[in-house]
Amino acid sequence: MPRNNLILINGKPVNLPDAPFALLFRLAVVLWQDKDGWIETPTLWEERIISNPEKHQPFSNLRKLLEEHLGSKDGKHFIENSGTKRYRLSTHPDFITCDQEKLFHHPDDRTRRIARQWL
Secondary structure, three states: OOOEEEEEEOOEEEEEEHHHHHHHHHHHHHHHHOOOOOEEHHHHHHOOOOOOOOOOHHHHHHHHHHHOOOOOOOHHHHEEEOOOOEEEEOOOHHHOOOOHHHHHOOOOHHHHHHHHHHO
16 A cells, blocks of 8 residues: 655655655755666666656656646656656755655655665
């Protein structure tokens, strides 16, 4: 059963189901590692973050969940697509924070794996 993951966007609470949260978290980690922040869909598929590297639905679903909370920025500008199966978050990495301890013990395997491998 999917859980809700509370995040804050522009100071407002937003609940995300596990799969979109794992995707958002992985995009954030890439941005923290490299300020360009691009990651390819085959990589996300190999890491079992998305179920099919040919489909854009996980990104569309995440955009829809976030869009109303982004203020003047629309979802397509916040989660960018390079047109070559690469995605990134369009924000400065300093604007993203997390509770590492909670992520290390997160009930969802994808999120826990991302935290343990990349943080």
